[in-house]
Amino acid sequence: MGRLLAPLLVMLALTSPVAYAFQPEAEKVVDNVYALIGPLGQRSPENDGLNASFGFIVTPKGVILIDAGASRLGAEKIATAIGKVTDQPVRWVINTGSQDHRWLGNDYFAGKGADVIALGRTAATQADFAAQHLEGLTRFLGERMRGTKPLPAPGTLTGDAATLELGGETVMLAYTDAHFPGDAWVWLPKRSVMFSGDLVFVDRLLGVLPGSSVKNSQHAFHALAALKPTYIVPGHGRVCDLAQAQRETGDYLDFLAEKVGAAAREMEPMDATLDRYADLPAFSHLDNYRGLHRANMNRAFTEFESQ
Numbered sequence: 001m002g003r004l005l006a007p008l009l010v011m012l013a014l015t016s017p018v019a020y021a022f023q024p025e026a027e028k029v030v031d032n033v034y035a036l037i038g039p040l041g042q043r044s045p046e047n048d049g050l051n052a053s054f055g056f057i058v059t060p061k062g063v064i065l066i067d068a069g070a071s072r073l074g075a076e077k078i079a080t081a082i083g084k085v086t087d088q089p090v091r092w093v094i095n096t097g098s099q100d101h102r103w104l105g106n107d108y109f110a111g112k113g114a115d116v117i118a119l120g121r122t123a124a125t126q127a128d129f130a131a132q133h134l135e136g137l138t139r140f141l142g143e144r145m146r147g148t149k150p151l152p153a154p155g156t157l158t159g160d161a162a163t164l165e166l167g168g169e170t171v172m173l174a175y176t177d178a179h180f181p182g183d184a185w186v187w188l189p190k191r192s193v194m195f196s197g198d199l200v201f202v203d204r205l206l207g208v209l210p211g212s213s214v215k216n217s218q219h220a221f222h223a224l225a226a227l228k229p230t231y232i233v234p235g236h237g238r239v240c241d242l243a244q245a246q247r248e249t250g251d252y253l254d255f256l257a258e259k260v261g262a263a264a265r266e267m268e269p270m271d272a273t274l275d276r277y278a279d280l281p282a283f284s285h286l287d288n289y290r291g292l293h294r295a296n297m298n299r300a301f302t303e304f305e306s307q
Contacts (some may be wrong), residue, residue: 005069022047023056024081027239030191032058035233036081040204040287042141043101048074052101055300056082057188058233059167064232065114066069066186066195068105070137072147075105081194082083090114091152092166093154095195095234097183098125100133119173121182125259126152176220179212179235185220187227188213202237204287208296209276214261214303218253225250247280252283260297261304 024036036054043049049070050260057064063082068074082090093110094117095103101198103126106116118126138145157164161174172187174191179198186195199220223233225242232245240248255277263273275296283289 016063021064022026022050024050025076026056026081026085027232028191028241029055029233033188033191034085036078037238038101038236040236044068045144047143048077048144049101049104049137049141050077052198053237053238053258054078056090057090057167057169057171058086058088059169061088061167062086063177064166064171065090065093065109067096067197068093068109068116070101070104071141071145072108072149073144074101074107075108078105079108092117094118094171094186095122095126096186096195097180098122098129098271099180099183099198100129100137101143102148102197103153104148106153107149110151110154113157114132116151116153117155117157119160119165119175119182120156120158120243121175122184123153123156123182125180125182126150132283137267137294142183174223175222176216177213178220179207179209180219185224187229192228192230194227194232196224196232196234196245198235199224200232200234200237200240200245200249202234202240202244204236205283205289205292206236206252206296207288207292208256208299212299214253214256214300215307218257220251221245221253235255248283248286249289256279256296256300257304258297260300264301264304265296265307267305270298270305273301274298 018053026034029035034056038052039047043051055066069078085112090109093114093116110116164171170190173203176185176199183197185197232240274294
């Protein structure tokens, strides 16, 4: 009987609501500023695509949400986390990027009355990738994507940077064009808190995608470091200080640009470069190192080779 019950129990576990139990919890950064930290692994039905870091600011006139999650269900989970901290409604949603988990929850919050805001190229890239992201995430999340409607940010801002006053909070957006074209950060100068979007990864190795730019990322990271933020809410990983962000992101971007990029410009064979730098102890402890490091070097080499 035990052998017959075992497969049934496994099936029940996979289909049980417990399988979808991941719920982000608000972590205080400074007064009225909170982070929502997702898992470091892949998007999955269990986490509803919330495998990234998000955040929000509570103001007297409403909540400013930084990034909206990857689906309607993910957005609902973010709303639940906010509701445990404040009764204030989400009045504004700011998107730091156009990768799926930054914005596919926009429609949910817009339906609740929030203004959804992004820099112009961020919103344009969202529109360009909307169908592709919806299709790709459906492969990961299946029926958990039901009800998700892509809504590129309607409130677009012109220029390479913008400063907003929302609910008495000063919010500064600036392009990084790092992980995805149109990526941006959100800087709270009064709080010395940086929401870096997918410019900064800690606890896991950053990924260089086909549309990523190591050159842009390195330049943007140096600009971020010049601001000397006290706290950074990274695109992925725990809230950190600038020193950790430098060790786990800044130093890796410098390596890709200055070692791999130099080899590419000098027309060294790619395989020789990738083999020489296959083992980097300074970064090998980070999650996803084995799966991403060689591909990151490959794409960095190709970027600098073409310049």
